[in-house]
Amino acid sequence: ENDLLEKLPLKGKKILITAGPTYEAIDPVRFIGNHSSGKMGFDIANEAANKGAEVILVSGPTHFNVQNSSIKLIRVTSAQDMYDACHEYYNNVDVAISAAAVADYRPKNVADQKIKKNEATFSIELEKTKDILASLGEQKKKQFLIGFALETENEIEHAKQKIQKKNLDLIVLNSLNDKGAGFGLPTNKVTFISKDFIVEPKELKSKEEVAQDIINKVIQFYDA
Numbered sequence: 001e002n003d004l005l006e007k008l009p010l011k012g013k014k015i016l017i018t019a020g021p022t023y024e025a026i027d028p029v030r031f032i033g034n035h036s037s038g039k040m041g042f043d044i045a046n047e048a049a050n051k052g053a054e055v056i057l058v059s060g061p062t063h064f065n066v067q068n069s070s071i072k073l074i075r076v077t078s079a080q081d082m083y084d085a086c087h088e089y090y091n092n093v094d095v096a097i098s099a100a101a102v103a104d105y106r107p108k109n110v111a112d113q114k115i116k117k118n119e120a121t122f123s124i125e126l127e128k129t130k131d132i133l134a135s136l137g138e139q140k141k142k143q144f145l146i147g148f149a150l151e152t153e154n155e156i157e158h159a160k161q162k163i164q165k166k167n168l169d170l171i172v173l174n175s176l177n178d179k180g181a182g183f184g185l186p187t188n189k190v191t192f193i194s195k196d197f198i199v200e201p202k203e204l205k206s207k208e209e210v211a212q213d214i215i216n217k218v219i220q221f222y223d224a
């Protein structure tokens with residue numbers, strides 16, 4: 001049995017994965033969030049663990065849980081929490097995969113008390129969150145770095161720009177254009193683009209199969 005474990009392709013590799021949405025507080029009872037379920041990131045984590053990797057899974061609010069003892073789950077709430085958790089582990093990992101739907105903006109000021117409905121109109125000033133993946137790209141040493149991209153126009157061009165801006169080795173472009181792809185659904189239509197701009201469109205697949213394709217890319221990187 002130990003012999004079998006030794007032969008797993010990602011044995012000895014540490015992989016950091018982000019998953020899920022982030023929640024950005026408005027006041028003690030309200031937040032700005034998004035519809036990410038976390039499934040893609042959890043599927044990648046399970047697949048990586050099945051292939052022998054030691055996984056650190058940093059996840060925003062989700063109902064998913066982990067069974068595999070090779071996955072250390074760190075639950076976070078905000079983009080800043082996720083940033084801090086990622087940087088705690090990043091220096092010690094071989095691979096990082098950014099599947100989280102991180103909020104781009106957060107309320108500039110968080111109210112101490114529940115906001116009362118006094119005004120007829122009400123606006124919240126937002127400020128940019130830190131780009132977690134870009135910061136990992138800046139600090140990259142040996143790590144194989146994978147990001148996701150969600151685009152609705154000029155998909156390939158925008159995804160290529162993200163590879164360069166964030167210093168990625170591979171980007172997984174998610175298409176919302178095709179039926180059956182997107183938030184809350186079991187399937188994804190993705191295109192892989194490598195850092196040398198090789199474009200590899202994939203069939204519409206289950207998220208588990210997309211996770212397998214992504215982890216196979218990691219295995220190929222270490223085989224080459």
Ligand code: CTP
Binds near residue numbers: 018079099100148150
């Ligand atoms: N990402 C991140 N931290 C952020 C925003 C995004 O780590 N604050 C990561 C996502 O996890 C994803 C990649 O960056 O892997 C691209 O996210 P996406 O929303 O497609 O791109 P952005 O860089 O946020 O740009 P925009 O939303 O304007 O297209």
Ligand code: CA
Binds near residue numbers: 103104
């Ligand atoms: Ca974004």
